[in-house]
Amino acid sequence: MNESTAPQWHRPGRFEALGPAFFTYLQPTPVPAPHWVATSASTSQLMGLNPEWLQTDEALQTLSGNAVSVPSPDGRKPLASVYSGHQFGVWAGQLGDGRAIMLGETSLGFEVQLKGAGRTPYSRGGDGRAVLRSSIREFLCSEAMAALGIPTTRALALTGSPLSVARETLETAAIVTRVAESFVRFGHFEHFAARDMQEELKALADLIIDQHYPECRTATALQGNAYANFLQAVSERTARLLAQWQAVGFCHGVMNTDNMSILGLTIDYGPFQFLDAFDPGHVCNHSDNQGRYAFNRQPQVAYWNLYCLGQALLPLIDSEELTIAALDSYKTVFPAAYATQMLSKLGLPEDAAGTAPADGRFALLVNPLLQILADNKVDYTIFFTRLTEAVQQAQEGNIDFEPLRDIILDRATFDAWSLTYSEQLAQVDQAQAADLMQKSNPCFVLRNHLGETVIRAAQGGDFAPVQQMLAVLHAPYDSHPAYADWAGFPPDWATTIEISCSS
Ligand SMILES: Nc1ncnc2c1ncn2[C@@H]1O[C@H](COP(=O)(O)OP(=O)(O)OP(=O)(O)O)[C@@H](O)[C@H]1O
Numbered sequence: 001m002n003e004s005t006a007p008q009w010h011r012p013g014r015f016e017a018l019g020p021a022f023f024t025y026l027q028p029t030p031v032p033a034p035h036w037v038a039t040s041a042s043t044s045q046l047m048g049l050n051p052e053w054l055q056t057d058e059a060l061q062t063l064s065g066n067a068v069s070v071p072s073p074d075g076r077k078p079l080a081s082v083y084s085g086h087q088f089g090v091w092a093g094q095l096g097d098g099r100a101i102m103l104g105e106t107s108l109g110f111e112v113q114l115k116g117a118g119r120t121p122y123s124r125g126g127d128g129r130a131v132l133r134s135s136i137r138e139f140l141c142s143e144a145m146a147a148l149g150i151p152t153t154r155a156l157a158l159t160g161s162p163l164s165v166a167r168e169t170l171e172t173a174a175i176v177t178r179v180a181e182s183f184v185r186f187g188h189f190e191h192f193a194a195r196d197m198q199e200e201l202k203a204l205a206d207l208i209i210d211q212h213y214p215e216c217r218t219a220t221a222l223q224g225n226a227y228a229n230f231l232q233a234v235s236e237r238t239a240r241l242l243a244q245w246q247a248v249g250f251c252h253g254v255m256n257t258d259n260m261s262i263l264g265l266t267i268d269y270g271p272f273q274f275l276d277a278f279d280p281g282h283v284c285n286h287s288d289n290q291g292r293y294a295f296n297r298q299p300q301v302a303y304w305n306l307y308c309l310g311q312a313l314l315p316l317i318d319s320e321e322l323t324i325a326a327l328d329s330y331k332t333v334f335p336a337a338y339a340t341q342m343l344s345k346l347g348l349p350e351d352a353a354g355t356a357p358a359d360g361r362f363a364l365l366v367n368p369l370l371q372i373l374a375d376n377k378v379d380y381t382i383f384f385t386r387l388t389e390a391v392q393q394a395q396e397g398n399i400d401f402e403p404l405r406d407i408i409l410d411r412a413t414f415d416a417w418s419l420t421y422s423e424q425l426a427q428v429d430q431a432q433a434a435d436l437m438q439k440s441n442p443c444f445v446l447r448n449h450l451g452e453t454v455i456r457a458a459q460g461g462d463f464a465p466v467q468q469m470l471a472v473l474h475a476p477y478d479s480h481p482a483y484a485d486w487a488g489f490p491p492d493w494a495t496t497i498e499i500s501c502s503s
Pocket residue numbers: 095096097098099100115122123124125126127128129130254258259267268269270503
């Protein structure tokens with residue numbers, strides 16, 4: 001294998017060029033006897049890598065953190081960045097990449113991080129490692145989200161090692177290679193704002209604006225203030241992200257400001273959960289005693305986090321009024337995006353007459369339906385896939401709701417809803433509605449018990465199911481008859497799974 005098949009690194013990377021106030025150079029700590037667990041051909045392709053590279057020992061060593069030397073022969077100079085943040089609503093002070101080490105930036109502009117690659121100056125009391133169990137969840141869920149069309153950090157590879165890592169019990173180590181155009185978080189801005197490091201704050205904002213939000217430089221809105229326009233653009237991206245999370249039933253679990261991406265990506269797959277039975281107040285993080293990050297509070301929390309970002313950017317914006325105005329966009333973009341998402345799930349395209357929030361169909365159909373799903377503890381994903389099938393199979397507008405009635409206790413209320421729904425659906429093109437539903441309602445999401453199934457196999461040494469599940473999750477809207485079980489109701493034991501917060 002010749003060297004040109006390996007990723008081509010761009011030195012210094014754009015983040016690296018910010019200078020030493022932002023990070024510490026260091027090498028990953030090698031692990032004993034690394035082995036592959038799974039790789040993502042889709043991420044490899046996105047990065048423009050030669051797919052054969054992922055088959056090489058060089059790739060295995062590099063992505064396990066074992067190819068160490070300073071600087072490495074391929075020109076990488078790995079680093080860990082410093083950030084701060086609010087955790088569970090409280091200022092936590094300095095945090096940073098305590099177990100994620102950035103290998104560098106590829107020539108196509110992708111930053112590559114190894115999560116679980118050893119201690120860094122920001123590890124505080126931690127061991128710098130991640131366990132196989134949580135790494136499988138992160139690897140699969142990043143890729144599942146991408147295939148669902150939800151902005152996210154990507155995963156290129158997952159490697160494991162027999163190295164023991166102490167959590168509640170002894171587990172083994174794993175390393176996720178994750179990829180993003182930027183790993184900068186709200187917490188990076190909070191870090192420099194809290195220390196009154198204005199020059200660094202400005203340099204960071206300028207970098208992110210120039211690379212990812214260049215339109216903010218010339219925008220005339222908000223008195224032409226580039227930083228206010230930047231805050232507004234981040235607020236809008238975050239609003240659209242949250243709309244997608246809520247529509248697919250994704251509970252993040254640790255929405256601290258250090259886990260909020262400045263690009264509006266889903267980042268940090270810890271105790272996340274896709275809802276099984278619809279429960280608006282569901283709390284997936286067992287350490288979240290107050291229910292701060294309950295499913296139905298996520299949109300509000302995102303706004304709270306944006307407010308922290310706004311405070312951090314205030315010295316640059318230099319106007320409280322413009323800061324508030326920039327944040328305000330969240331309050332219109334989120335409801336509009338969420339309504340569009342939910343109506344799409346029902347096969348109802350956006351109305352030319354008005355944007356979705358003003359669309360009476362939201363109040364007429366979505367709110368009552370969510371109430372029915374909650375009252376009857378109906379499986380969220382299965383409800384929508386059954387509804388999609390029912391609409392696809394409708395004969396001359398007659399929908400057979402029986403497969404849906406089967407999973408609902410209070411049928412009278414559902415029958416009334418289905419009548420209203422049929423009337424609304426009759427007003428749009430049937431083929432278009434069926435097509436929209438097909439694209440909006442996944443058959444497969446990474447439910448806890450599915451993750452647990454492949455984790456148990458992997459812990460027993462069988463990694464094939466991880467790769468198989470990846471293939472299914474990469475095409476979540478297809479039916480994959482061979483894997484029909486994975487689209488079914490969760491087994492009884494699913495309720496006994498406790499997703500440990502120690503990852
Ligand atoms: N095992 C560990 N060793 C060292 N630091 C850790 C460890 N686990 C978490 N941390 C650090 O604690 C802070 C909060 O952790 P959190 O669970 O949000 O992040 P994470 O899962 O490590 O990573 P990321 O947000 O990069 O996906 C971060 O600074 C993180 O790097």
